[in-house]
Amino acid sequence: MTPGIARRLAAMLYEALLLGAVAFFAAWLFFFASGGRDATSGWTRHALQLFIAAVLAAYFLWCWLRGGQTLAMKAWRIRLTGVTPKRAILRFVLAALLVPTGVSILWACFDRERQFLHDRLAGTRLVSA
DSSP: OOOOHHHHHHHHHHHHHHHHHHHHHHHHHHHHHTTSOOOSSHHHHHHHHHHHHHHHHHHHHHHHHHHSOOHHHHHTTEEEESOOHHHHHHHHHHHHHHTTTTHHHHHHHHSTTOOOHHHHHHTOEEEEO
């Protein structure tokens, strides 16, 4: 059974809070690994952004491939199915592009099975756990 849109949006909000903490920890690691250099300009800023993106990707891929659930998905009893390494990477990239713009969320309102656009395109599916 497909979880409701409200439950998935609540899980996304909870996930955003968790990602803030993960990104903060990644930036802290970067700061100390770079010898305390200022990371607000130049190449260090781009390196920091790439590092944080890589850490977030690793978090999602590890969770999705290990059991189909992130911590927020576990809390809201939502599971990702049909996931393979290739699909997980594709889903991460598509979600990173489509969720902040609202396109993927708007799609779910009109989709016959209420699936997000990034799940449709990646060949994955969210189900109640």
